[in-house]
Amino acid sequence: MRNKQHTQLLFELSRPGRRAHRLGAVDVPSADPATALPANALATSLPPLPELAEGDVVRHFTNLSTLNMSVDTHFYPLGSCTMKYNPKRNERLASLPAMADVHPLQPGETIQGMLEILCELQSLLAEISGLPGVSLQPAAGAHGELTALMVAAAYFRSRGEDRPVVLTADSAHGTNPASAAMAGLETKTVKSDSRGLVDLQDLRRQLDEKTAVFMLTNPNTLGLFDSQIEEITAAVHSAGGLVYLDGANMNAILGITRPGDFGADLMHYNPHKTFSGPHGGGGPGAGPICVRDFLAPFLPSPIVVKRGSQYVLDHDRPQSIGRVRSFFGNVGVLLRAYFYIRSHGGEGLRRVSEDAVLSANYLRSRVKHILDVPHGDSCMHEFVASAARLKKEKGLTAMDLAKRLLDYGFHAPTVYFPLIVPEAVMAEPTETESKETLDAFAEALFRITDESSETVHQAPHSTAISRPDDVRAARQPIVRWSEPS
Amino acid sequence: MYFFHTDEDRKQMLAAIGVESVDALIASQVPAPVRMQRMLELGPPLTELQLEQRARELAKKNVSLDSHLCFMGAGAYDHFIPAVVDAIASRGEYYTSYTPYQAEVSQGNLQVMFEYETLITQLTGLDVSNASLYDGGSAAVEGVLMALGVSPARRRVVTTEGVHPEYRQTLDTYVAGIEAEVVTVDLDPQGTSSACLEAIDETTACVLIQHPNFFGCLEDVEKISAAAHRAGALVIQVFDPISLGMLKRPGDLGADIAVAEGQSLGNRLAFGGPYLGIMACRQDLVRRLPGRIAGQTTDRRGNRCWVLTLQTREQHIRREKATSNICSNQTLLALRATIYLSLLGPEGLRETATHCWQKTEYARRSIARCERFELLHSGPTFKEFAIRDRAGDVAGLFEHAVKQGILPGVPLGPFWPEHDDCLLVAVTESRTRAEIDRWTQTLAEAPVSGALSHA
Numbered sequence: 001m002r003n004k005q006h007t008q009l010l011f012e013l014s015r016p017g018r019r020a021h022r023l024g025a026v027d028v029p030s031a032d033p034a035t036a037l038p039a040n041a042l043a044t045s046l047p048p049l050p051e052l053a054e055g056d057v058v059r060h061f062t063n064l065s066t067l068n069m070s071v072d073t074h075f076y077p078l079g080s081c082t083m084k085y086n087p088k089r090n091e092r093l094a095s096l097p098a099m100a101d102v103h104p105l106q107p108g109e110t111i112q113g114m115l116e117i118l119c120e121l122q123s124l125l126a127e128i129s130g131l132p133g134v135s136l137q138p139a140a141g142a143h144g145e146l147t148a149l150m151v152a153a154a155y156f157r158s159r160g161e162d163r164p165v166v167l168t169a170d171s172a173h174g175t176n177p178a179s180a181a182m183a184g185l186e187t188k189t190v191k192s193d194s195r196g197l198v199d200l201q202d203l204r205r206q207l208d209e210k211t212a213v214f215m216l217t218n219p220n221t222l223g224l225f226d227s228q229i230e231e232i233t234a235a236v237h238s239a240g241g242l243v244y245l246d247g248a249n250m251n252a253i254l255g256i257t258r259p260g261d262f263g264a265d266l267m268h269y270n271p272h273k274t275f276s277g278p279h280g281g282g283g284p285g286a287g288p289i290c291v292r293d294f295l296a297p298f299l300p301s302p303i304v305v306k307r308g309s310q311y312v313l314d315h316d317r318p319q320s321i322g323r324v325r326s327f328f329g330n331v332g333v334l335l336r337a338y339f340y341i342r343s344h345g346g347e348g349l350r351r352v353s354e355d356a357v358l359s360a361n362y363l364r365s366r367v368k369h370i371l372d373v374p375h376g377d378s379c380m381h382e383f384v385a386s387a388a389r390l391k392k393e394k395g396l397t398a399m400d401l402a403k404r405l406l407d408y409g410f411h412a413p414t415v416y417f418p419l420i421v422p423e424a425v426m427a428e429p430t431e432t433e434s435k436e437t438l439d440a441f442a443e444a445l446f447r448i449t450d451e452s453s454e455t456v457h458q459a460p461h462s463t464a465i466s467r468p469d470d471v472r473a474a475r476q477p478i479v480r481w482s483e484p485s
Numbered sequence: 486m487y488f489f490h491t492d493e494d495r496k497q498m499l500a501a502i503g504v505e506s507v508d509a510l511i512a513s514q515v516p517a518p519v520r521m522q523r524m525l526e527l528g529p530p531l532t533e534l535q536l537e538q539r540a541r542e543l544a545k546k547n548v549s550l551d552s553h554l555c556f557m558g559a560g561a562y563d564h565f566i567p568a569v570v571d572a573i574a575s576r577g578e579y580y581t582s583y584t585p586y587q588a589e590v591s592q593g594n595l596q597v598m599f600e601y602e603t604l605i606t607q608l609t610g611l612d613v614s615n616a617s618l619y620d621g622g623s624a625a626v627e628g629v630l631m632a633l634g635v636s637p638a639r640r641r642v643v644t645t646e647g648v649h650p651e652y653r654q655t656l657d658t659y660v661a662g663i664e665a666e667v668v669t670v671d672l673d674p675q676g677t678s679s680a681c682l683e684a685i686d687e688t689t690a691c692v693l694i695q696h697p698n699f700f701g702c703l704e705d706v707e708k709i710s711a712a713a714h715r716a717g718a719l720v721i722q723v724f725d726p727i728s729l730g731m732l733k734r735p736g737d738l739g740a741d742i743a744v745a746e747g748q749s750l751g752n753r754l755a756f757g758g759p760y761l762g763i764m765a766c767r768q769d770l771v772r773r774l775p776g777r778i779a780g781q782t783t784d785r786r787g788n789r790c791w792v793l794t795l796q797t798r799e800q801h802i803r804r805e806k807a808t809s810n811i812c813s814n815q816t817l818l819a820l821r822a823t824i825y826l827s828l829l830g831p832e833g834l835r836e837t838a839t840h841c842w843q844k845t846e847y848a849r850r851s852i853a854r855c856e857r858f859e860l861l862h863s864g865p866t867f868k869e870f871a872i873r874d875r876a877g878d879v880a881g882l883f884e885h886a887v888k889q890g891i892l893p894g895v896p897l898g899p900f901w902p903e904h905d906d907c908l909l910v911a912v913t914e915s916r917t918r919a920e921i922d923r924w925t926q927t928l929a930e931a932p933v934s935g936a937l938s939h940a
Contacts, residue, residue, distance in 0.1 A: 072577030327757025
């Protein structure tokens, strides 16, 4: 069944003289590049790209696609990534020529429909977050974090306050400290307590007049809503700092609680997670941010505003930090988010989170008989189990479980994150999976723990490849194909 | 809406969990004072049909390339996209998967990433490429940050007015929080950055240059590279992927890092994104590259395969010491670029570049013959050029052209107030001679409206 011939590398399939795309003769009177262009600019040979027939290209990429697991084909409980169903209707609508074939520098009068959607999306995101200032510009969640930290820095600069320190939780995504470093800020880590929540004492000890922002993920990466949220935000505010919410886990709290209501001052969304924009094999995402009104003047430019009956792009914002990328933003992803939100309405979005929470707790209740779940008695939209006991007793690691699950036809949960749980197995089922699927997954996990260690250690057995040598890849990096010598 | 759980499912699930209701579950997690007491106000939910109707009604209020001829460019171009690109990229196996954390079930994506990286090195003449960044602008900035990381003692960044103004604005935003000084040199009357030679000194970390530049003019990158390298600075070239069917590659011109907007390679205009940030560099800079990299290895059975590699550069391992904070990237756009370049091959790329250049030359010669317009720069260009309206009525010109079904170019006023009488015009392979003639005629015959002309 597997087609090994056509899944060779493009460069190995190449044969001199094959062609796919042709344009034919130029229909304007020809000029001579040799006289019109400087000799030192002209290439003397063409880039050595592969030469393929159209049929080659189609068969190659179609066969390669079958080597991927995806949401369309498999249960994909990758924790922290919200791998929910990606509605086909959104794909079609975002691909309409009048949406997808619009030039980014067209004047406002020619794109009133587009600006109306984006303006409405700004309002929808503000309502969901409880934070009124919105920028749709950032290209991904991490980009939103960086942008928001720049906004915070500009705000403090405008007040003449020197606040160079960002506090992040030890359970935070790696992007949090990396974003702080990129913004030119210093990072300090706040510990988690034995419950997996923010260690309030440690936070209070570290907060001072140098603190700019405390970056918080809530629900956190253990899938727990921090019950001390009011004390946390009050402590940060009374030290003169701002609270940033990493919105990676917004799928848990839509219509249940709002970051603005629990004290966050800035946040980003991951619309490719929460609002079902597909993940694209690694991207594109988008990273719109929402902020309190006193921070809104510092948001990137432009933003969309309505003046009378016209929608316009407002560039005249003197306190803005400026741009964080070229053009408006990842509009294709934002359109899908808009279509998703409008498909659900307020009640629908609340049900999204309720079902996500229900599914995660149900799966947790089944998994906890197999693996320890070290933190909490319940969870929000995801939970983190630990294979530490299994490792000690049977020599099976989180990685072994992950690999063997692939044989059962399930994508693995996130493993070894967050860092504060040994042998972490982080599962996020999402609201778009049936009880039967969750049962089958728990069943598979149960059966794996009963299998011979050898079977599990050498898994996966049914995939195209098994246990690639990562060490070799890093020690002797081969990051491009080269002509065999 | 896309739910699964029936009332019966819920009942069984709640019983298994041992709680009475979902509300009780939520109450066990979220403190009462912060729980919402009302529904979110997001409008009524729309069925698929209603959503389609709403979207189509809004779509009618947009002018698009479906109805209008596009002569707009400035970093985003109306290049033709072969049907195969959409057919493959719309496969759910690609677009509904995620970052290949589990290599065994992601060999499709990983091999595509490896092929993409190879194609970008072939295209640029440089040694290594990452698997994508967000867009051309943030790629240019990441290039500068790499260079600043190489030589911590050097804090000067030399750039020019020929670099896309939005890329430079992005750079300004990023360097606001870090110690670095950006020096921007003016263009000469030819439209090139010859003055940047004098701006390079011993404190210069890098030169950020665009070739062909924002105005379409050809820079002497070889000369600038030589000067930069003599001073110990790196060269970051913003390039146009399509131009490499005719012009020398960044690596052959001496660039150390090459960055580009990859929208041209099979990606739709989509009002600005998602696009594709391309970045390639010399081998010795590989450990400073931001973003994902796919590499080749073998599995336990000895099969050749692909994995994410050199991950100690990345945020999920190195946290605040990572080369960048980038996590999710633009893989789907990189897939499209990979398919696009596979379809073109070297001859297709040459043909596309040649069509762009010949048609641009034709349009440039035609408009220069109209009394109302003059060329802003005298030097040679690739697929873009700027014209000055002697009547100084770019807004009126644009409005008139739109009525005739043409997006005539990008007004330069918003970027350069002193060029508010100029249009930047791009001509791709998609335009026919008849369409170019229509464009010329429409501009030539446009009435001068309102204010007094500059002439």
